[in-house]
Amino acid sequence: MKTLIIGAGGVGRVVAHKCAMNSETFGEITLASRGKDKCDQIAGEIAKTHKVAIKTAAVNADNSQETAELIRKTGAKIVINVALPYQDLAIMDACAAAGADYLDTANYEHPDEAKFEYKLQWAKDALFKKAGRMALLGSGFDPGVTNVFCAYAAKHYFDEIHTIDILDCNAGDHGYPFATNFNPEINLREVSARGRYWENGAWVETDPLAIKMVWDYPEVGEKDSYLLYHEELESLSQNIKGLKRIRFFMTFSQNYLTHMRCLENVGMLGIKPVDHHGQKIVPIEFLKTLLPDPASLGARTKGKTNIGCVFDGLKEGKSRKIYIYNVCDHEECYREVLSQAVSYTTGVPAMIGAKLMLEGKWKQAGVWNMERLDPDPFMDELNKQGLPWKIVEI
């Protein structure tokens, strides 16, 4: 077996470590990214801690042909895309052309438009079916594990699910006045966008961060949680039977929001180039240069994340409410794979999705979202691979 991982950021590091820790499934592993240096650094860590040698390469994944050539050269049968959402379509095309399966953790976005939807990725279903290959979309935590929690609740706990609230809490402290826990550009574009949720067959829009609730997160405590639009709402609203409402909430501290609003008010979140002394500069790209690299936060972050779903519905005619969640500790993640919990909770499910595809447990032709597949083997792997979950009736 041969595996290609594209992207050597915070998430790429976790995927590479975890694939190496499961090398009997992933075989010969190549880690490629725009620059080879970061790949070499991660390969060095893995050789030291796991005694596994992985190969490295440079690739511009915006270029589909170049990526297809790399897939052929490495002989990879699966590509785990943990570069940026901008590269999704080009890497999907490369996989279909070179005869490899594809997996990502984030919905395609165009760099010039702060908007994401599955339309263009779903449109590649026929291409993947024709190639006899599988594309698994959104195999991170949210999307990813949250979709699997939904499929698991639907399979084992409910005849009908009526409402789902996805609750994402990061109570980690990195000690900086302001930093983002994953790619700042992607993170700030998502948080500053208008809110949206799905109810009774229609989308309801809100001003950014206009709806707030306080949730008591197990092992973390009460946190302000704000309604955001999040990509899994698009597929789950179509795939969960009997659903009446689905929403997504994320926690933010007042400090984070004050910094973000200030940056937004002065134009630093802009995605269109501005003229600066004769040079064209995209404000949010410049801001990314100024902010701490998320991959560097691991060593300093303390505290926990808690991500889960609250379900409400019917089982055998009776109403029922359950909460499925995972708690992850930043410092424990760092000890295991030299990354903080946000990268860990994304990278481990990416590895698990790929593992199930390679083992034939999740093998299908075409383009798939997570909740359409059998949740049981994925839920088992979460417990074995470092992301144990709990279910409580509430």
Ligand code: NDP
């Ligand atoms: P980083 O910015 O830390 O890393 C991205 C990596 O991709 C970098 O190594 C970067 O290289 C590389 N890259 C960027 N452009 C190209 C290109 N054209 N060709 C090849 N490589 C490229 O991001 P993260 O690791 O934090 O996030 C990775 C992905 O995970 C993102 O898509 C993010 O949206 C997703 N994510 C998903 C979550 C989920 O739960 N589903 C949660 C968190 C993140 P360079 O260093 O040269 O820029």
